[in-house]
Amino acid sequence: MTGRKLSSEKQASYQSKALHISSEFLDMDPERHDAKYWPRMTFKTAQLPLGHLDPSNFLAKVGRGIANKSYRKNRVIFAQGDVCTTLFFIKKGKVKRTRVSAKGKEAIVGILGANDFFGESCMAGLPRRIVSAIAMTDCVVIEIEKRVMIRILRENPVFAERFTTYLLNRNVQIEEALLDQILNTSEKRLARALLLLANFGVEVKPDLIVTGMSQETLAAIVGTTRARVNFFMNKFRKLGLLDYNGGIQIHRSLRTVLRDD
Missing domain, CATH: 1.10.10.10 (Winged helix-like DNA-binding domain superfamily/Winged helix DNA-binding domain)
Structure with a gap:
């Protein structure tokens, strides 16, 4: 798959945004990522305009630190309180996020579908999961190690912008849901x-x-x-x-x- 090349000005703009994004998410020293473990990742898809980037195809080319996983309906993908070191991208199916109070009351805090990310709180440095993720249907997801995602965001500004756009849209949805709960x-x-x-x-x-x-x-x-x-x-x-x-x-x-x- 090929696309038009970005101008040098566009590339510089994307690189600037990627550096800003990495400063927001990163809690690790760049010097700790040695070249032996981190072969430099360069992909043709990084040359594509943002709207043409398919995260599923892009992630499939990363290799190490990326795993395709399948979950049957009602299987727990991760549980509230689990160690938080990976995030996920949904290729197929629906996933619900739930939280249980100290008194045992369960609330559904979101339902996600194909092309959604979840578990991204690991990028903010949270050590434990604050919600559970459960397959509502048979699901196929991509599990991404946190350190791999950090590397991708640094080296692939188009993907970084795609991911940031997703997070901003998710934030808008959360605000709308809160207003909906209060006012409607x-x-x-x-x-x-x-x-x-x-x-x-x-x-x-x-x-x-x-x-x-x-x-x-x-x-x-x-x-x-x-x-x-x-x-x-x-x-x-x-x-x-x-x-x-x-x-x-x-x-x-x-x-x-x-x-x-």
Whole structure:
């Protein structure tokens, strides 16, 4: 795969951004990365414009410190409290992130799908996982060692910008979810959660939510009871906003719930 070469000005700009990014994430002395363990990584994909970079294909060329792993549905990828030394990229499937309180109450803090990263808190220096990651469907993920990711961010500014853009978008989503929880009714929160799960705004066509998505799971995402979820799901179905067809098929008209006052 080839693409147009970046101008020298663009390359310099990307390099500057990559150095800034590495200063944010790095907690290791650069001199400790000896050449024997770290063969210099140069990839043709680093010459591509940002929008043409496929992280999955890019990471496949890195080699050492990268591992493809498969997880069956409901398998734990990592648990709250585990040592935090790697991050992950989802090639296929859906993963939920959960947190359990000291009193045993579990909350779902996010559901991720293909092309999402997770476990990136290791890049901020956290020694232990603050959430658990569990496969909601059969999943294929790429596990990336922290020190390998640091090296990639240093030497491949286009990938570094792609990763930073992802983190910024994730931060926006977290802020929106917090405002949603504070300001909106449970009906609107459920509608928003369903639209996000169906990849509206990302996919052109409606996407079937994973088969087996229970109302208990939706209730945990929204922060309400199963009875309220059941009530609103029936209401949405009667209004023609969604259908049950081997899963939950979301129609674009569900967005009207978010606009109603």
